[in-house]
Amino acid sequence: MTQVTETGVPIVTAGAEVGGLRARKKARLREELITIALRLFEQQGFEETSVQQIADTAQVTRRTFHRYFPSKKYVVFGHEEGVMAEVFAALERRPVGESALTALRGALRDYLLDPDAASERQHQADTARRARQLLHANPTLRGENFALAMTREQALAQRFAARAGLPADDLGPQLLAACCFAGLGVAQDHWMRGTDHSLAALHQALDHTLAIMQDGIDIPAEPNSDR
Template sequence: MTAPTGLREREKARVRGELIDAALLLFEHRGFEQTTVQEIADAAHVSRRTFHRHFPSKTAVVFAHEEDVMAHLLAALDLRPPTEAVFAALRAALRDFLLDDSQTELRRRQADTARRARLVLITNPQLRQENFTGAFGRRDALARNFAHRGGLPEDDLRAKLAASTCFSAFGVGLDHWVTQPDPSVHGLYEILDNTVAALQHGLEIDSATGSAAS
């Protein structure tokens, strides 16, 4: 039973990926509002029914990539030594995930998908608001991971604050990345690493006319 189950899961992942790619390409060329579910299904060479087996709506397609990436990032974070503090572990997990030499082509495709999805969000304020609301689950998963790493209760305020701050930082970093001329995975890593490093080391900005007030 193991082999058929593995084949089914790979096939589901393949169809899901093709639906995401087809949808984002249509959104880019035709606009999100103008694109229909049927057009996405047709572009991926599947039925509308198959589309809905994977996604409840075309909106869910835009958010699906972030959910997938967060699952991979949490897995990479769990592999970091338990002695590492949360931001140090997160920076290392980002490096391990994004710069994995054994997955170079996959990461390149994922980065391209992330860039397309982010551009759709940037140009659709309503979608962006829905993504903000839908991100609560991913944020809470990161907070639980931080709490576990720190030996804290799951509802610890510091873990929640650290996770919420990371999510805001990731959003700022992604928005910055899609406006840059370098669309590479390494470019994405450098930006996200810098955002987490800023959180790790503090965000105080000195006055241009003198040192910060004590």
């Protein structure tokens, strides 16, 4: 079965069908399309790469490509849709008594450091790094991603509100979700620009950022400063 995310991008998640074979084939093809497209974008540029080239390299039809992605730009964002769906699912599984940030830190830990999915998670991390590098190099894509990020941010805010028993339009969950997305973006960039691109390093960067937020992000003035 094909799942549609909050942003309207179709994704296929593992376990989407009883029996799983057809769903796993769809998931593998979706990941293959993302991997191939990102490689072509790196090699010859985003604008210079056509949907037909991506489809030909993957040995599928253009029509098959469009079953997974409305256009080539959604390939760049597509990996994040699948990841966020799984992180949100992990968040739902956290104990109900946990605060929003405690639950999110636990969800990211459960998701990224799952020993039964280490190879898959590393592949997803590598894909995320390459996609983020492409976003940094392409202002148009950054603008498109911003619009999608707003939708994901609202989805997180709604989950925070539900966890706390607050109205969906309460300012607190909305502000916290916005801070989380901004902070996690900073953490991803720090990880991307570093030399250690392991899952452990990614989790450390993300968790450290959320820990700073949880402790309070105001920065005091330098002690004994006369300025």
